[in-house]
Amino acid sequence: YREQNAHIKIILTQAGEHFWHKSADYNPEAWQEFQSIFALTSNNSSDVQAQSIQIYKSEDEWNGWNALGDPVLHIELRDWADAMVIAPLSAHTLAKIACGLCDDLLSCCVRAWDFGNGNSGRPGKPLVLAPAMNTAMWDHPLTSSQLDVVRGFWNSKSVKSNTNNEDGGSVGVYVVEPQVKTLACGEVGTGALAALDDIVSSVEDALCRH
Numbered sequence: 001y002r003e004q005n006a007h008i009k010i011i012l013t014q015a016g017e018h019f020w021h022k023s024a025d026y027n028p029e030a031w032q033e034f035q036s037i038f039a040l041t042s043n044n045s046s047d048v049q050a051q052s053i054q055i056y057k058s059e060d061e062w063n064g065w066n067a068l069g070d071p072v073l074h075i076e077l078r079d080w081a082d083a084m085v086i087a088p089l090s091a092h093t094l095a096k097i098a099c100g101l102c103d104d105l106l107s108c109c110v111r112a113w114d115f116g117n118g119n120s121g122r123p124g125k126p127l128v129l130a131p132a133m134n135t136a137m138w139d140h141p142l143t144s145s146q147l148d149v150v151r152g153f154w155n156s157k158s159v160k161s162n163t164n165n166e167d168g169g170s171v172g173v174y175v176v177e178p179q180v181k182t183l184a185c186g187e188v189g190t191g192a193l194a195a196l197d198d199i200v201s202s203v204e205d206a207l208c209r210h
Helices: 014-026 026-038 060-064 073-079 091-099 105-111 137-141 142-153 196-209
Strands: 009-011 053-054 084-089 127-131 173-175 179-182 188-190
Touching: 009 073, 009 105, 014 026, 060 073, 060 105, 073 105, 084 091, 084 105, 084 196, 091 105, 091 127, 091 142, 127 142, 127 196, 137 142, 137 188, 142 173, 173 196
Parallel strands: 009 053, 084 127, 127 173
Antiparallel strands: 179 188
8 A cells, every 4th residue: 555655544343343452363473463553553653654554443423523514524434535445245244235224434435435426426436345155145136236325326227347448447335245355253255355356456457547
């Protein structure tokens, strides 16, 4: 991210925080690498580049708002970002997004996201989704129908999007499909989070198109 001069703000959900701490056991190398990055991104750091990753939790929304006129975090994040990436996207979060529920910081950001179909005059900004779930959940008909609903948010048109789409920028919802791998339950099947390089490539493609 530093080579690209990218600035990243992470929304850590309650479930995400659980798996984040679990990674210290099942992927200690990645855990140590992330901890070193997290240490550098402390607000106490004098290195501006080192502060280019920030982490937010749902409680930050309420802790930062006390009275009418105070900044609202999910709106500030919406305005700041050039793109939103949800990785991993669980079946639960997908269902919440598709149904318009907004009970935490992440879902509030998506609910307020610019899909280019409002009266604000603001252009739409890409949303990149990287689903990860058990094979049975991925194959469930609700998953494909809910992804279609989210795709339909863009300009109020139901469109199929992927990283190979040649429609010069008219598509703003990108789905990076999961890969076949040994899953958390021990089964082998489709549902593991896509390779990091594939997700990054999709984000770069989305930003270039918009």
